[in-house]
Amino acid sequence: MASLDPVLDKDGVRLTVDDTIATVTLANAAKRNAQSPALWRALTEAGRALPGTVRVVVLRGEGKSFSAGLDRQAFTPEGFDGEPSFIDLARGGDAALDATIAEYQEAFTWWRRSDIVSVAAVQGHAIGAGFQLALACDLRVVADDVQFAMRETSLGLVPDLTGTHPLVGLVGYARALEICATGRYVLAEEAERTGLANLAVPADQLDDAVRDLAGALLAAPRDAVIETKALLRGAQDRTYEEQRVAERAAQGRRLRDLAGVGE
Numbered sequence: 001m002a003s004l005d006p007v008l009d010k011d012g013v014r015l016t017v018d019d020t021i022a023t024v025t026l027a028n029a030a031k032r033n034a035q036s037p038a039l040w041r042a043l044t045e046a047g048r049a050l051p052g053t054v055r056v057v058v059l060r061g062e063g064k065s066f067s068a069g070l071d072r073q074a075f076t077p078e079g080f081d082g083e084p085s086f087i088d089l090a091r092g093g094d095a096a097l098d099a100t101i102a103e104y105q106e107a108f109t110w111w112r113r114s115d116i117v118s119v120a121a122v123q124g125h126a127i128g129a130g131f132q133l134a135l136a137c138d139l140r141v142v143a144d145d146v147q148f149a150m151r152e153t154s155l156g157l158v159p160d161l162t163g164t165h166p167l168v169g170l171v172g173y174a175r176a177l178e179i180c181a182t183g184r185y186v187l188a189e190e191a192e193r194t195g196l197a198n199l200a201v202p203a204d205q206l207d208d209a210v211r212d213l214a215g216a217l218l219a220a221p222r223d224a225v226i227e228t229k230a231l232l233r234g235a236q237d238r239t240y241e242e243q244r245v246a247e248r249a250a251q252g253r254r255l256r257d258l259a260g261v262g263e
Contacts, residue, residue: 008049013042020055021214029063034071035129037083040107043133047110055222056214057111059137060121067130069151101160108136108162114230117217121210122146123203132163135170138229140196141210143203144188148196154183169236170195227254 008015012028024046026033050057061067071080079085089097111118120134123143128151134140150167152159159167159180168176171194179186191197201209217225227250235243 008042008046010045011036011038011042013039013046015046015049017051017054020053020218022050022054022057024057024059026059026061026067029061029065031071032063032065032068032125033061033130034068035133036071036074036080037104038080040104043107044110047113050116054116055225056217057116057118058121058210058214059111059118059133060210061123061130063124065124065130066120066122066126066146067133068125069128069130105160105162108133111136112138112233114226114233117225117229119210119213119217121206122197123206128152128159129161132159132161135163135166139198139213140191141199141201141206141213142188142191142197143206144200145203146188146191146197146200148186148191149183150180151183153180223257224254
């Protein structure tokens with residue numbers, strides 16, 4: 001595939017667009033794609049910069065690791081240049097701290113928008129914030145060398161970048177608690193078996209597997225995928241009967257649209 005000019009390229013994040021497929025790349029392999037507030041703002045900006053033609057967004061990391069998690073510089077007194085250190089944030093008021101964490105979370109929330117399907121291509125380490133970023137996506141394809149771990153609890157913190165909800169949804173409360181509380185590694189075989197990964201492949205086949213999945217996702221009509229995604233996303237919050245009603249309403253919209261009949 002020919003190289004594409006980036007739509008965005010800043011603070012360790014690069015966004016390229018090829019018609020219906022966008023690729024967001026964590027592009028700081030020298031630091032194993034460690035994350036920072038600047039990177040989170042760039043990820044948020046990437047989501048806002050997606051053209052309306054995009055249907056599938058692929059998230060990947062350059063180098064041997066998807067993302068080693070939060071850059072440890074965040075825990076030093078000086079923090080990052082031009083940023084308040086985490087120590088400074090902790091000393092501030094509750095409202096300011098809550099607002100700052102909410103801003104950080106925005107980098108992790110747009111991946112499940114109804115108008116796109118997001119796919120994380122994960123190799124090597126996906127630790128802490130890296131694990132949560134992979135969990136932010138709709139689907140995950142992993143290399144056989146993947147190592148997921150939620151290390152926040154081991155550092156005296158909690159996972160706060162939106163990862164707890166999808167983790168519990170995928171593997172259940174008991175396994176999610178055990179993964180978070182122990183900080184242990186989850187490897188490719190377990191990830192695929194428990195539903196953390198949709199597919200596990202040899203590392204040298206990761207790009208091809210993601211490309212094939214993206215092609216399959218694009219084969220169905222866009223509006224049908226959007227309706228189906230919304231239907232499935234809401235299922236966990238509905239009763240069986242409420243889901244039946246939602247299915248009928250969604251199908252009615254599709255049939256009217258296909259028949260060219262207005263609401």
